[in-house]
Amino acid sequence: MSAHCQLTGTEPGFGNRISHSHRRSPRRFDPNVQRKRYWLPSEGRYVRLRLAAKGIKTVDRIGVEAAVARIRARGVKV
Secondary structure, eight states, X not given: OXXXXXXXXXXXXEEEEEOTTOXXXXXXXXXXXXXXXXXXXXXXXXXXXXXXXXXXXXXXXXXHHHHHHHHHHTTOOO
C-alpha cells in the first residue's frame, strides 16, 4: 500500500531531483505517514489508522469518533 493518509487523503507528490550541474531525475515526496492506534469507545475496541502528521493533529482536534466517521464516509473500511 502506498503512503497515503486515511483521513486527509494526502498522497505522495512527484517532482525532480536537480543536481549541481542542473541535470534532472525523477523523485517522490512522501507524506509523513504513521500507524497510530486509537481507542474507539462506541465499539469498545482499538482501531489502527495510517495517518499523516496533519491527520493526527486533526484527530486530536475533532476527536476519534468524528475522524472515524469521516474515514468511513470516504469509503475506507476501519
